[in-house]
Amino acid sequence: MAWAVSGCSLLQTESLNFQAELPENFTISATTYYDAASGESCPGHKVIKSDQPKGTQLIELKLPLTEKVKGCSRVLKSVVLNIEGQWGKRDLDIGLQRGALSIRDEPTETTRPFPASGPLVFLGQCQWLFRTMGPYRYIVKVLECRALDANGVVQKSLMGGSMLRDGLAGRTVKLILTEAKEELPAVGDNWIKFPTGWKRCMGKGLDDLYGFCRGNTTDFKPFKMPDGRDCTVYPNCTE
Template identity: 85%
Template sequence: MHIQHFTHQCLRAVCISVMAWAVSGCSLLQTESFNFQAELPENFTISATTYYDAASGESCPGHKVIKSDQPKGTQLIELKLPLTEKVKGCSRVLKSVVLNIKGRWGERELDMSLQKAALYIRDEPTETTRPFPASGPLVFQGQCQWFFRTVGSRRFIRKILQCRALDANGIVQKSLAGGSMLRDGLAGRTVKLVLTEAKEEEPAFGDSWVKFPAGWKRCMGKGPDDFYGFCYGKTTDFVPFKMPDGRDCTVYPNCTE
């Protein structure tokens, strides 16, 4: 009986040790990742493609993993992105995260536009590498701008999305939304991308529309069938166009003057 009792105690101790090791192992694995958050305008979705490369001294090829879109209608998402991974014995480290942004501007399935943002993980600091704050998330600001244009002989309105980084003063930059950060200190931290939507839409081709108090008018260009319809300095010759719902309009976005 004493031997049986002792055996039970040993088995119990081993089980507890194994469970403790498993929990400890999980917590260690968790520190080898970081949290990515995205705050999005209405009717926007985002997904992340993570790119890994061979760790120093290894010759295994690179690898990528695609993360799925957030649930429909969710404007604040969160993904846990591993900083390392091992595939078939090869150790890989996270090098970059490409963020695929989809914005919807209409009710039809094709009434959407795609744009990208990116996060880069650096091993050494550069001029553009952002330092981590003492507490809280590392935030990258960006602004998405809608550009409108007409397509086809009937001049239907279509929209193009462009998302660019914002500097500390809120000035739109030429670079894509996102930025770079150091690998050291990234584990366990939160990186957040905050995207806003520009209040006003702009023409995709600046010299093909003229702005009036009632809205934008589409220049005729060389004639009603001119694909681009550049104004060429003329601000009196305009052509009608069609909204996505089929309405014939003379000014955008108000349709009528």
């Protein structure tokens, strides 16, 4: 299919190849956002999911760079990467995070050039953060994913980056996502680390849902693992 838009030819619906190398128990989908290729007003988006089995550690998605909807020609402007990690056996034991790719028509200071051959690679790391929830203090986990620089140093920014539209068709962008080896507290002033693991601060008492450590770093309270076990230290449960 071919069409022309305001002096700019969109010869064929071209695609960007996206790959994601994922840790175990992670999956990813993409939400692609489009703007009109001319002065028309016809923005839109679509969710693109992998048809590969859940648990596949190399996900591949084909992201259309152009599309035509009801006579309106649109071009890809950005991609939101929806990352889902499973931390427990229950369906609700999941953490969600996002990354992003943006398509630029002009270079900027942060625009990444493609290498002469091979994919353009972005690095990221996901960190599980644990906390207690509710009056029985059940352990739950929060997922936080951030970009890594070329030296493997965690950045404050989300994973992804920007790239030039010119020459993008048919190229491959790859996200290599790793998982931090050690879990950390979601709230730093709730836990104190000992050789046997993390202990939950007592705070003002067992009924203190906040349970901050400040003012009391000697008394600790039990909590429950997701499977119902009563524990005193995380993640080993008992000392």
